[in-house]
Amino acid sequence: MWPAAGLTRSLYLKELYVTERARRTGVGKLLMQRLYDIAAEHGCSRVEWTTDRDNPDAQRFYAELGVPVRESKLFYRVEGDELGRSVGS
Numbered sequence: 001m002w003p004a005a006g007l008t009r010s011l012y013l014k015e016l017y018v019t020e021r022a023r024r025t026g027v028g029k030l031l032m033q034r035l036y037d038i039a040a041e042h043g044c045s046r047v048e049w050t051t052d053r054d055n056p057d058a059q060r061f062y063a064e065l066g067v068p069v070r071e072s073k074l075f076y077r078v079e080g081d082e083l084g085r086s087v088g089s
Contacts, residue, residue: 005017008045011038016058028061050075 013035018028039047051058059069 009043010046010048011035011042011044013049029065032065075088 016028016031017032035047051062062069
């Protein structure tokens with residue numbers, strides 16, 4: 001994604017899914033490391049992602065990576081019938 005902080009690039013992870021059988025085997029950590037490597041190779045200043053509040057497994061995984069939660073962002077979504085309404089009404 002561009003622009004990020006200071007008119008740099010950022011890499012946004014949309015979804016990370018590891019099958020139940022492969023969890024706790026190190027696959028997720030390898031995927032995240034490769035993601036960091038790709039971001040560095042492309043001159044990105046950051047890697048960002050979200051997880052649902054009702055997904056404690058994902059939250060635990062990211063905490064084990066040592067990544068702090070950034071509470072400063074709010075997430076917005078418009079979907080379905082809302083897409084057809086006028087902005088601001």
